[in-house]
Amino acid sequence: MNSLIETQPYVAVNPCRLCAPLGACLAFKGFERAMSVIHGSQGCATYIRRYAISHFREPIDIASSSFDEQAAVFGGEKNLRKALETMVRQYQPLLIGVVTNCLSETIGDDVPLLISSFKNIEGMPPLALASAPSYKGGWEDGYFEAVVGAFRAVADKEPGKSTEERTAFLPPLMSPADLRELKRIGDLMGISPLIAPDISDALDGGAWEQYHRLPPGGTPMADLRAIGGVKSVIDIGAGSGISRAGDFLKIKFGRKVHKIGLPLGITATDILLEKFTEISGVKPPETLLSERSRLIDAYFDGHKYAAGKRAVIVGEKNLCGALILWCREIGITPVLVASTGGSGKLTDLYEDAASNAGQDTMEVLQNADFDTITTAAQKGSIDLCFGSGKAQGMARELDIPLVRIGFPIHDRFGGSRLLTAGYRGTMELFDRVVNALIEKKQTKIPGGYSYL
Ligand code: SF4
Numbered sequence: 001m002n003s004l005i006e007t008q009p010y011v012a013v014n015p016c017r018l019c020a021p022l023g024a025c026l027a028f029k030g031f032e033r034a035m036s037v038i039h040g041s042q043g044c045a046t047y048i049r050r051y052a053i054s055h056f057r058e059p060i061d062i063a064s065s066s067f068d069e070q071a072a073v074f075g076g077e078k079n080l081r082k083a084l085e086t087m088v089r090q091y092q093p094l095l096i097g098v099v100t101n102c103l104s105e106t107i108g109d110d111v112p113l114l115i116s117s118f119k120n121i122e123g124m125p126p127l128a129l130a131s132a133p134s135y136k137g138g139w140e141d142g143y144f145e146a147v148v149g150a151f152r153a154v155a156d157k158e159p160g161k162s163t164e165e166r167t168a169f170l171p172p173l174m175s176p177a178d179l180r181e182l183k184r185i186g187d188l189m190g191i192s193p194l195i196a197p198d199i200s201d202a203l204d205g206g207a208w209e210q211y212h213r214l215p216p217g218g219t220p221m222a223d224l225r226a227i228g229g230v231k232s233v234i235d236i237g238a239g240s241g242i243s244r245a246g247d248f249l250k251i252k253f254g255r256k257v258h259k260i261g262l263p264l265g266i267t268a269t270d271i272l273l274e275k276f277t278e279i280s281g282v283k284p285p286e287t288l289l290s291e292r293s294r295l296i297d298a299y300f301d302g303h304k305y306a307a308g309k310r311a312v313i314v315g316e317k318n319l320c321g322a323l324i325l326w327c328r329e330i331g332i333t334p335v336l337v338a339s340t341g342g343s344g345k346l347t348d349l350y351e352d353a354a355s356n357a358g359q360d361t362m363e364v365l366q367n368a369d370f371d372t373i374t375t376a377a378q379k380g381s382i383d384l385c386f387g388s389g390k391a392q393g394m395a396r397e398l399d400i401p402l403v404r405i406g407f408p409i410h411d412r413f414g415g416s417r418l419l420t421a422g423y424r425g426t427m428e429l430f431d432r433v434v435n436a437l438i439e440k441k442q443t444k445i446p447g448g449y450s451y452l
Contacts, residue, residue, distance in 0.1 A: 030197020
């Protein structure tokens with residue numbers, strides 16, 4: 001039996017594609033023995049589990065307060081209490097993220113008040129709130145909301161000395177492979193990184209000899225409690241201007257915060273290493289310099305394939321910002337960028353990025369569905385697309401290769417192991433871009449393969 005699910009050749013609009021609670025639940029997976037409960041309709045929790053598992057291929061338990069008709073009209077206090085009691089009894093989590101969804105937000109349930117009244121229930125761990133109505137933002141917004149919620153719920157006012165020599169990395173949703181790469185680079189640069197949240201083990205673990213109700217991994221609770229005492233903070237999510245996690249640590253604990261975009265490309269990775277040197281005083285070691293040098297060599301070798309190509313970029317704000325700059329680094333012109341968020345600020349942000357990259361014009365679409373993006377792309381003579389697996393229908397319609405990047409990737413295997421961070425990650429991505437362009441050319445050559 002064919003196990004691949006045949007989808008419509010083209011999915012125009014899926015309103016839950018950007019589900020903010022989905023991002024919040026993924027962020028909570030990055031803290032030790034943390035669990036999420038969706039406060040609202042049960043189907044949302046099922047949808048989110050399925051969506052996340054298809055990408056990460058790891059068990060993901062998400063509870064639900066399972067609104068019925070009564071709760072939808074009169075509020076879900078009783079349901080949430082029951083859900084929390086069940087979670088404590090069956091899982092003994094160290095942190096519970098209460099994630100409001102479209103329904104509970106629409107009826108106006110006073111969840112902060114409910115949470116404060118549940119704190120005294122016996123055995124209840126800290127409760128973190130992530131307010132995540134999807135009509136106000138996409139999954140990236142929900143992710144950052146959850147990170148701040150976890151900090152607010154757990155970080156102590158007096159964090160003590162256990163983290164004072166460490167640097168906190170606050171990443172957006174990066175692949176487990178990228179997080180491991182960040183740790184490796186941090187270690188090489190004399191930084192002892194405290195990554196929060198850290199999904200690298202919880203969402204890309206090994207085979208278990210015995211069953212765990214909650215997977216091992218995540219930012220240890222002791223570190224999260226003491227995060228306010230770190231030496232400095234690198235807020236990687238700040239590239240898009242939507243991460244508030246660094247601001248929280250700055251305002252509440254007076255930490256020094258370095259705001260950077262995703263370390264994708266030579267320029268962006270150089271910036272990361274400069275920050276590391278500023279913090280630790282350690283210069284990049286030979287290992288990293290060789291990786292940088294090999295990447296430059298790869299750029300030379302692949303230049304004839306990539307240079308002059310025109311791309312459409314579809315994705316979350318952070319990723320789009322990083323890809324705009326990187327495309328120009330390798331000679332590709334991003335002519336159309338479609339991202340989440342309807343504030344209008346993205347246009348300014350991306351136009352800044354485009355002009356920094358030496359480009360005059362670039363169309364920016366916000367909150368657009370794939371139908372709109374495809375129509376805009378058809379005018380632009382595009383050679384390739386960067387996007388999640390959800391862009392495959394669009395790429396097929398445009399007859400261009402899709403370089404899969406970001407989240408979610410449901411139509412290929414190994415999404416959690418895609419490496420794009422640092423010099424090594426950039427090299428892997430560059431190889432994929434060049435090979436996608438070569439493959440496209442190859443299909444047009446009668447007789448198949450030739451020297452290209
Ligand atoms: S929370 Fe909202 S966006 Fe997410 S699955 Fe439910 S209805 Fe859809």
